[in-house]
Amino acid sequence: MLIENLDEVVCLGELCDKYGLDTISASNTIGLAFHLFEMGRITPQDTGGLILRWGDFSAAESLIRMIARREGIGDVMANGSRALGSAFGAEDEAVQVNGLEIAYHDPRGVSGMALSYATSPRGACHNQSDYFFVDWGHTHEEIGIEFFNRHAHAEKAANVAKHQNWRTHFNSVLICLFANVPPQTQADLLNAQLGLNLTAADLMKSGERAWNLKRAINNRMGLTRANDKLPKAFLEPYREGGSAGYVPDFPVMLAAYYEARGWDWETGKPTCEKLLELGLDDVARELWG
Numbered sequence: 001m002l003i004e005n006l007d008e009v010v011c012l013g014e015l016c017d018k019y020g021l022d023t024i025s026a027s028n029t030i031g032l033a034f035h036l037f038e039m040g041r042i043t044p045q046d047t048g049g050l051i052l053r054w055g056d057f058s059a060a061e062s063l064i065r066m067i068a069r070r071e072g073i074g075d076v077m078a079n080g081s082r083a084l085g086s087a088f089g090a091e092d093e094a095v096q097v098n099g100l101e102i103a104y105h106d107p108r109g110v111s112g113m114a115l116s117y118a119t120s121p122r123g124a125c126h127n128q129s130d131y132f133f134v135d136w137g138h139t140h141e142e143i144g145i146e147f148f149n150r151h152a153h154a155e156k157a158a159n160v161a162k163h164q165n166w167r168t169h170f171n172s173v174l175i176c177l178f179a180n181v182p183p184q185t186q187a188d189l190l191n192a193q194l195g196l197n198l199t200a201a202d203l204m205k206s207g208e209r210a211w212n213l214k215r216a217i218n219n220r221m222g223l224t225r226a227n228d229k230l231p232k233a234f235l236e237p238y239r240e241g242g243s244a245g246y247v248p249d250f251p252v253m254l255a256a257y258y259e260a261r262g263w264d265w266e267t268g269k270p271t272c273e274k275l276l277e278l279g280l281d282d283v284a285r286e287l288w289g
Contacts, residue, residue: 157256165207225268
């Protein structure tokens with residue numbers, strides 16, 4: 001939001017915490033309001049007289065309070081960026097996937113996040129796969145998560161899928177993503193606690209099973225391949241900087257991802273064969289008969 005005073009930034013974050021607002025979704029939605037104001041889609045009449053200019057701490061603070069209390073324009077903003085954009089005829093300006101606001105790991109800088117965001121089971125969520133760490137060089141070769149150039153395309157699709165499986169395991173056993181405990185160490189710790197004989201490969205298979213199960217649940221609720229997409233902003237290149245002129249070749253990346261996942265291109269579902277391979281026979285019957 002171009003607010004450069006760190007004390008003011010901390011104050012806004014604390015205010016979100018006090019109101020129980022997610023700082024990523026709140027800031028993304030408020031940023032969209034500023035953007036639409038700049039475009040002329042939102043006017044002072046819509047904001048109750050507030051002038052929304054980039055860098056204005058007091059305007060952002062006022063909007064946080066309005067969102068929490070559902071006052072004025074805060075009533076629609078409380079439903080998120082997609083709802084805000086839609087209310088002013090500009091849904092495609094909202095930086096979100098399936099209704100969840102995107103965090104600030106831009107796939108124009110680290111292309112693997114294009115797939116992480118577009119295929120996450122809960123909308124654009126970096127906690128389902130913080131793949132930007134891999135694009136920065138944090139690899140796990142022992143479980144097949146290798147390094148690719150930060151602007152690589154289809155060649156990294158299978159790597160993204162592996163990383164999603166790995167992070168799904170993390171979420172299942174409640175390990176902080178920042179800890180990055182090595183795979184075999186995790187297996188050893190679980191075996192010591194549970195009296196099992198798990199390997200790192202077993203943990204990866206568990207993550208893959210859970211990821212596909214979540215996908216099947218979403219398919220049952222109406223999700224298709226059409227939901228696997230990026231917001232317009234990420235398909236427009238920067239004019240300057242280290243990623244100037246670059247956008248991910250998303251259609252090619254998504255096709256390679258589906259092949260690596262064993263998902264059906266027409267329906268967006270995990271194939272019957274993939275579900276059976278993962279021991280999800282009941283799910284295979286439900287999705288495919």
